[in-house]
Amino acid sequence: MLMPTPSEEYQFVLDALQKHHTWFRECIPLIASENIPSPAVREALTTDFGNRYAEGWPGERVYAGCRFIDQVEFKCIELMKRLFDADFVDVRPISGVVANLVVYTAFTEPGDVMMALSIPCGGHITMGKKELGGTAGAVHGLVVEYLPLDYKELNIDVDKAKQRIEKLAAEGKPPKLVMFGASVFPFPHPVKELADTIHAVGGTVGYDAAHVAGLIAGKCFQDPLREGADVVSLSTHKTFFGPQHGGVLSWEKYADKIKRATFPGMVSNHHLHAVAGVAIAAAELLEFGREYARQVVRNAKALAQALYERGFNVLAEHKGFTESHVILIDITKYGDGGTIEETLEKANIIINRNLLPWDIKEGRHFQHPGGIRLGVSEITRLGMKESEMAEIAEFIKRVVIDKESPEKVAADVAEFRKDYQKVHYCFENATEAYQYIKIR
Ligand SMILES: *Cc1c(COP(=O)(O)O)cnc(C)c1O
Secondary structure (H helix, E strand, O other): OOOOOHHHHHHHHHHHHHHHHHHHOOOEEOOOOOOOOOHHHHHHHOOHHHHOOOOOOOOOOOOOOOHHHHHHHHHHHHHHHHHHOOOEEEOOOOOHHHHHHHHHHHHOOOOOEEEEOOOOOOOOHHHOOHHHOOHHHHHOOOEEEEOOEEOOOOEEOHHHHHHHHHHHHHOOOOEEEEEEOOOOOOOOOOHHHHHHHHHHOOOEEEEEOOOOHHHHHOOOOOOHHHOOOOEEEEEOOOOOOOOOOEEEEEOHHHHHHHHHHHHHHHOOOOOHHHHHHHHHHHHHHHHHHHHHHHHHHHHHHHHHHHHHHOOOEEOOHHHOOOOOOEEEEEOOOOOOHHHHHHHHHHOOEEOEEEOOOOOOOOOOOOOOOOEEEEEOHHHHHOOOOHHHHHHHHHHHHHHHOOOOOHHHHHHHHHHHHOOOOOOOOOOOOOOOOOOOOOOO
16 A cells, blocks of 8 residues: 655645534534633634743743743733732643642642542542652652542532541641642532641642633632632633633742742743733633623533433532532443443534542443533533523433434534534634634
């Protein structure tokens, strides 16, 4: 067989990009960690900023050519400070993972104890133990102890957490850092309730807002900095609807160590096109964030309710399923999370399988867990409201419960999607959300 020519390979990649765009116009995107940025953010991502270096702090760069880059980065910092009412902001971490590494570097030493939720309980791989290859353990050498989760409440158990923190301190292993926040984050964490206990043993209160940053910005979730958090890490592309990037929020007294941890510690180039995109998204959130965040939470509750009424075991029904963008479903009645994820994808419904807190104990693992996780940030950005949530629940039911052919449902999903092609909660939307933009 003849090898394809470089030109054919080149065309293959471009074709795949275009096919992805065409496909996503016809899908219902329900991945809780994803969103769609505005056309202005996408425009920023195509600019020459993405080809430049600007090591250091704006105004004190190690490179020339940063005249406008500095203006944009200062503006980004200023807007993020306003949005989060934060004393100090570093917008250089290039992702949420890097932001967490900045936090670990600034506030801990290898060998220190850190507490966070385990992965089945909603914790993120960045909070994982060394044995599991998690960032905290394997990269920064932290000894990870788990925060206890109340399975029924889907939240950290305050009394047990206090006991565990005090026990660790009594054993001479006080947690130097306690990271709140999670990847399954339906309810605000008890930061206020635990901050004094953590500070009393000499610990730092960290808060990973990767998932909920957009809801915090929209004043629809807890406000960690006012509840006792010393430092907050975030992603700028989950509920915060910017480009894929990260950031750290904190107080002026910690500015120097956070700056140093970021550079020279964690970044050299810091994706300047994305910094511009974050600044644009921050301006959009200042203008539209409250309305957007309120609709996100309403949609999440509406989707949960509609699925529950159709027979799905949506968790935490007794407390309204969720106070954020995400819902967690025990899917074991109908199969395993992995298989359901695959079948729904054939119906153009994009969700992800997820471990339930008790899965490991029941012998289930990540490939075929007992749960699925659904998030509504992206469909909210596409202009969907409560009534569309009922339609989406019906599509999911047809595939999962009625076992209708996913291909048949896919056609109906594509038809349904036709009315939702623009990005909402932004200043200008001349192009469609998933429009393929050719600039060759
Ligand atoms: C997604 C996520 C991150 C990391 O985000 P990236 O921006 O993808 O690096 C960190 N923490 C939590 C809790 C997350 O869910």
